[in-house]
Amino acid sequence: xxxxxxxxxxxxxxxxxxxxxxxxxxxxxxxxxxxxxxxxxxxxxxxxxxxxxxxxxxxxxxxxxxxxxxxxxxxxxxxxxxxxxxxxxxxxxxxxxxxxxxxxxxxxxxxxxxxxxxxxxxxxxxxxxxxxxxxxxxxxxxxxxxxxxxxxxxxxxxxxxxxxxxxxxxxxxxxxxxxxxxxxxxxxxxxxxxxxxxxxxxxxxxxxxxxxxxxxxxxxxxxxxxxxxxxxxxxxxxxxxxxxxxxxxxxxxxxxxxxxxxxxxxxxxxxxxxxxxxxxxxxxxxxxxxxxxxxxxxxxxxxxxxxxxxxxxxxxxxxxxxxxxxxxxxxxxxxxxxxxxxxxxxxxxxxxxxxxxxxxxxxxxxxxxxxxxxxxxxxxxxxxxxxxxxxxxxxxxxxxxxxxxxxxxxxxxxxxxxxxxxxxxxxxxxxxxxx
Amino acid sequence: xxxxxxxxxxxxxxxxxxxxxxxxxxxxxxxxxxxxxxxxxxxxxxxxxxxxxxxxxxxxxxxxxxxxxxxxxxxxxxxxxxxxxxxxxxxxxxxxxxxxxxxxxxxxxxxxxxxxxxxxxxxxxxxxxxxxxxxxxxxxxxxxxxxxxxxxxxxxxxxxxxxxxxxxxxxxxxxxxxxxxxxxxxxxxxxxxxxxxxxxxxxxxxxxxxxxxxxxxxxxxxxxxxxxxxxxxxxxxxxxxxxxxxxxxxxxxxxxxxxxxxxxxxxxxxxxxxxxxxxxxxxxxxxxxxxxxxxxxxxxxxxxxxxxxxxxxxxxxxxxxxxxxxxxxxxxxxxxxxxxxxxxxxxxxxxxxxxxxxxxxxxxxxxxxxxxxxxxxxxxxxxxxxxxxxxxxxxxxxxxxxxxxxxxxxxxxxxxxxxxxxxxxxxxxxxxxxx
Numbered sequence: 001x002x003x004x005x006x007x008x009x010x011x012x013x014x015x016x017x018x019x020x021x022x023x024x025x026x027x028x029x030x031x032x033x034x035x036x037x038x039x040x041x042x043x044x045x046x047x048x049x050x051x052x053x054x055x056x057x058x059x060x061x062x063x064x065x066x067x068x069x070x071x072x073x074x075x076x077x078x079x080x081x082x083x084x085x086x087x088x089x090x091x092x093x094x095x096x097x098x099x100x101x102x103x104x105x106x107x108x109x110x111x112x113x114x115x116x117x118x119x120x121x122x123x124x125x126x127x128x129x130x131x132x133x134x135x136x137x138x139x140x141x142x143x144x145x146x147x148x149x150x151x152x153x154x155x156x157x158x159x160x161x162x163x164x165x166x167x168x169x170x171x172x173x174x175x176x177x178x179x180x181x182x183x184x185x186x187x188x189x190x191x192x193x194x195x196x197x198x199x200x201x202x203x204x205x206x207x208x209x210x211x212x213x214x215x216x217x218x219x220x221x222x223x224x225x226x227x228x229x230x231x232x233x234x235x236x237x238x239x240x241x242x243x244x245x246x247x248x249x250x251x252x253x254x255x256x257x258x259x260x261x262x263x264x265x266x267x268x269x270x271x272x273x274x275x276x277x278x279x280x281x282x283x284x285x286x287x288x289x290x291x292x293x294x295x296x297x298x299x300x301x302x303x304x305x306x307x308x309x310x311x312x313x314x315x316x317x318x319x320x321x322x323x324x325x326x327x328x329x330x331x332x333x334x335x336x337x338x339x340x341x342x343x344x345x346x347x348x349x350x351x352x353x354x355x356x357x358x359x360x361x362x363x364x365x366x367x368x369x370x371x372x373x374x375x376x377x378x379x380x381x382x383x384x385x386x387x388x389x390x391x392x393x394x395x396x397x398x399x400x401x402x403x404x405x406x407x408x409x410x411x412x413x414x415x416x417x418x419x420x421x422x423x424x425x426x427x428x429x430x431x432x433x434x435x
Numbered sequence: 436x437x438x439x440x441x442x443x444x445x446x447x448x449x450x451x452x453x454x455x456x457x458x459x460x461x462x463x464x465x466x467x468x469x470x471x472x473x474x475x476x477x478x479x480x481x482x483x484x485x486x487x488x489x490x491x492x493x494x495x496x497x498x499x500x501x502x503x504x505x506x507x508x509x510x511x512x513x514x515x516x517x518x519x520x521x522x523x524x525x526x527x528x529x530x531x532x533x534x535x536x537x538x539x540x541x542x543x544x545x546x547x548x549x550x551x552x553x554x555x556x557x558x559x560x561x562x563x564x565x566x567x568x569x570x571x572x573x574x575x576x577x578x579x580x581x582x583x584x585x586x587x588x589x590x591x592x593x594x595x596x597x598x599x600x601x602x603x604x605x606x607x608x609x610x611x612x613x614x615x616x617x618x619x620x621x622x623x624x625x626x627x628x629x630x631x632x633x634x635x636x637x638x639x640x641x642x643x644x645x646x647x648x649x650x651x652x653x654x655x656x657x658x659x660x661x662x663x664x665x666x667x668x669x670x671x672x673x674x675x676x677x678x679x680x681x682x683x684x685x686x687x688x689x690x691x692x693x694x695x696x697x698x699x700x701x702x703x704x705x706x707x708x709x710x711x712x713x714x715x716x717x718x719x720x721x722x723x724x725x726x727x728x729x730x731x732x733x734x735x736x737x738x739x740x741x742x743x744x745x746x747x748x749x750x751x752x753x754x755x756x757x758x759x760x761x762x763x764x765x766x767x768x769x770x771x772x773x774x775x776x777x778x779x780x781x782x783x784x785x786x787x788x789x790x791x792x793x794x795x796x797x798x799x800x801x802x803x804x805x806x807x808x809x810x811x812x813x814x815x816x817x818x819x820x821x822x823x824x825x826x827x828x829x830x831x832x833x834x835x836x837x838x839x840x841x842x843x844x845x846x847x848x849x850x851x852x853x854x855x856x857x858x859x860x861x862x863x864x865x866x867x868x869x870x
Contacts, residue, residue: 005500006502007502007504007556007562007565007567009555009556009557030556033552033555033556035506035507035510035511035548035551036509036510036511036513036537036539037537039507039509039510039511040507041504041505041506041507041548041552042504042505042506043504043552044502044503044504044567047503047504047505050505065440067441067442067479068479068482069442069476069477069478069479069482070476070477070482070485071470071476071477072470072474072475072476072572072589073508073572073589074471074474074529074541074574074588074589075470075471075474076470076471076474078471091534092534094509094531094533096529096531096541098529098576099526099527099576099578102471102472104471106509106531106541113470113476116470117468117476117478120444120468121442121444121465121468122444130442132442132479137507137508137572139509141533141534143534153509154507154508154509
C-alpha cells in the first residue's frame with residue numbers, strides 16, 4: 001500500500017477524550033473514529049488489524065474442531081423468555097420493537113439461539129460432540145462506555161458453544177477451548193493468564209477468564225508470581241488426544257479474579273496482586289439452557305439425555321486495544337508481527353529525489369512480491385513527520401531511504417520494538433526482511 | 436472436511452414455507468435456519484459460501500482502489516436528521532431507543548456516516564479521490580419478508596462511497612465501480628446486466644442496477660436481445676486508465692428496469708421483457724449528502740468545493756440465493772467453482788470396507804494437500820443417500836469410490852453440472868482434479 005493513496009488520518013496531538021493509552025493511540029494512528037457513545041467506525045488501519053486478529057481466532061477455533069456459523073445480530077425475545085433471561089438481563093440488553101410490534105433485541109450473547117439450532121437438527125448421540133462458533137457483532141448498552149473500543153457498546157466477539165452427551169464429554173470440550181485459547185493469545189504475542197472466575201449472568205459451575213496483566217485493567221486480579229516467568233503455549237496440539245495434562249500445567253499455578261480470590265490458596269509472599277484486562281472467558285454450565293429449551297439426544301443405550309453445554313468467548317475487537325496496552329512506547333504502537341497491519345514500512349525520506357524514488361519503488365515492489373505487505377511512505381511530507389507517523393502506527397520493521405545513505409549504497413533498517421537501526425545495502429535489507 | 440464431523444443437517448423433503456427454489460435448496464442443504472421472520476442463521480455450509488462470495492467482492496473492490504473500513508450497525512439518529520432522511524425513511528428503518536433515551540437506528544445504509552468520517556478528516560483536494568467501502572450487516576424492516584435470504588430483514592451488503600472534487604472525478608469513480616461490478620459478478624459465474632435504474636431513496640442523477648435474469652425476479656426488466664449473447668467481462672483492468680470505452684460497450688446495448696423503461700429506445704422485435712434479481716446498484720448523487728453535512732475540500736486554485744459523491748452497493752448475502760436461482764437442477768444446487776464451499780466431494784460408497792476406506796482416505800489427504808478443500812463423505816449411510824446429499828449440496832466435482840470399481844482399479848469422477856461420469860484410476864482422478 002502507498003501512503004499517498006491510503007486513508008490514514010493520523011493526529012499529532014493527544015485527543016482529550018481518551019483516558020487510556022490504547023484509546024489515545026488508536027485515535028492518533030487513525031485506526032478508529034467514534035460514531036456515537038461507545039460505538040466506533042474502524043478506519044483502514046484499524047480494520048486491517050481487526051481482520052488479522054479475527055483470522056488468528058478463526059484458525060485456532062477450526063484447529064480445535066469448532067465449526068464456524070453466523071447467527072444474526074437481531075434476535076426475537078421469545079427464546080430469551082423461554083430461558084428466563086429476558087427479564088433478568090437488565091438495561092444492558094438493547095431492546096427493540098419492530099414494525100409489527102414484536103419484541104426483539106440486539107444479541108449480547110447467543111446461548112439461546114445456538115441451543116435452538118442444536119435442538120432443531122440434532123437428535124442422536126452420534127452427532128455429538130458438536131462445537132459451533134461465530135464471530136459476530138454484539139451490543140451491550142453499557143451505562144458509561146469508556147476506554148474506546150475496550151469497553152464499547154457495539155463490539156466484535158467470537159463465541160463458541162459446545163454440546164456433549166455428559167459431563168465427561170463437556171470437560172473434553174472445555175479443555176479443547178482452554179488449550180485453543182492459550183494458543184490463540186500466544187500467537188498474538190500476548191500472555192493471557194487463565195484465572196478461576198465467576199460465571200456471572202451466563203451461569204454455570206466452572207469458568208476461567210483469560211487475563212492480560214495491565215495497569216489500566218478494569219478488575220483486580222491475583223496470581224502466583226511463577227506465572228510471570230511461565231512460557232506461553234506454542235507447541236503443536238493434538239486436539240483429539242488427552243489435553244488434561246496441558247490444562248493441569250496451566251491451572252496448577254494459582255490465578256483468580258477478584259470474585260474468586262481465596263488467599264488461603266497462595267502463600268502471601270508469592271502472591272501478585274495487580275490489575276488485568278479480560279480478553280476471553282470460558283464457561284461450563286451443564287444443562288442450564290438445554291434443559292430450559294429442550295435440547296436432548298438419544299443415548300447409546302436407549303433413552304434420552306439433556307446435553308451438557310459450555311460457551312467460550314473471545315473479545316475480538318477488545319483485543320486490538322489489549323495488544324496496544326501490552327505493547328507500546330512513548331512514540332506509539334509496537335505491533336507484534338502476527339497482527340501487524342503491514343509487515344514493513346518503507347520511508348522515502350525525500351520523495352521526488354530520483355535515486356530515492358527508484359530505490360523505494362524497487363524495495364516496495366520486491367517486498368510486495370515476497371508477501372511482506374509493505375507500506376510505502378511516498379508522501380510529500382517532512383522527514384520528521386514521516387518518521388513520527390511510522391513510529392506511531394508501529395509496524396515491526398522500517399526501511400529508511402535517504403539521499404545521503406544511498407550515495408554510500410546503503411539504507412537504514414530499524415526494528416520498531418528495540419529501536420535498533422542498522423545500515424545495509426538494499427539487497428541485504430531485502431534478504432533480512434523478505435522472508 | 437469429513438462429513439462424519441461436519442454439521443450439515445440436510446433434509447429430504449421440501450420445506451413447506453419456501454416458495455422459491457433458492458430458499459428451498461438452502462434449507463434442504465442445511466445452509467441456513469430461520470431465526471425469526473426475515474432473519475437467518477448461517478450454518479457451516481451456508482457460511483462457507485457467504486465467505487467465498489464476500490472475499491471475491493473484497494478482492495475486486497480492493498483492485499479498483501477502494502479501501503475497506505467497517506462502520507457500526509447501530510447509528511445515532513442525529514446525522515440522519517441533518518441529512519433530512521430520518522423522517523423520510525419510513526417504517527423500513529428499524530428505530531431504537533437506548534437506555535439513555537437517545538434515538539438510534541440499525542443502519543439500512545451508510546451515506547451519512549461515511550460522509551461524517553470524510554468531513555472529519557479530509558480537507559484538501561490532495562486527498563481525493565477517495566473511495567471507502569465496508570461489508571456490514573444491514574437491517575430493513577420489510578413489512579413482508581420472503582424468499583429466504585433473498586428478501587430478508589437482516590442482510591449483508593457491501594457498500595462503497597466515493598468522494599471527488601467535481602463531476603468529472605465522480606464519473607471516473609462511478610466507472611471504476613461499474614467495471615469492478617462487471618468483474619465481480621463474472622467471477623461468480625453470473626451474467627449481471629447493468630440496467631439504467633431509478634435512484635429511489637438514495638437520490639441522485641445517474642444509477643445502474645446490476646440484474647440477473649431469473650423468472651422469480653421481483654421486478655420487470657427490459658433489455659435488447661443482444662445482451663443474451665454478450666460475453667461477461669473477464670479481462671485484466673487498469674483501473675487508473677480510461678474505463679469509459681468499457682463502460683460504453685456495456686451501456687450502449689439497451690437495458691432498463693421497469694421505472695426507467697423507454698420503449699422508444701429499443702426496436703420492439705429486439706426487446707426482451709423478463710424478470711430479474713437485483714444483485715447490485717450504483718449511484719451518482721452529486722452533492723446531496725456532502726452539501727447537507729458540510730463535506731468540503733480546498734480547491735487547487737483556492738476556495739472550497741463541496742465534494743461529489745456516489746455510492747455502490749452489492750447484496751452479498753442475497754447473492755448466495757441469486758447464484759442458486761441461476762445455477763441448479765432438480766437434484767439440487769450446482770455451485771460455480773469460485774464460490775463452491777468445497778472443491779471436490781469424495782464419496783466412500785461403503786464406509787467400513789477396508790479397500791474403500793484406504794482409497795478414500797488417500798484421495799482425501801492428497802486433495803487436501805493440493806488445496807482443493809475436499810469434503811469426504813465417510814458417514815455410515817446408504818449409498819443412495821450419500822449420492823443424493825452430494826448432488827443436493829452441489830460441489831462441482833465428485834469422486835465416487837466403491838468396492839466393485841476398486842477391484843478393477845478405478846473410481847468414478849462425476850461433473851455435477853453436466854452429470855457426465857468417467858471411470859479412471861485414483862491417480863488419474865487426482866491428476867484431473869488436484870490442479
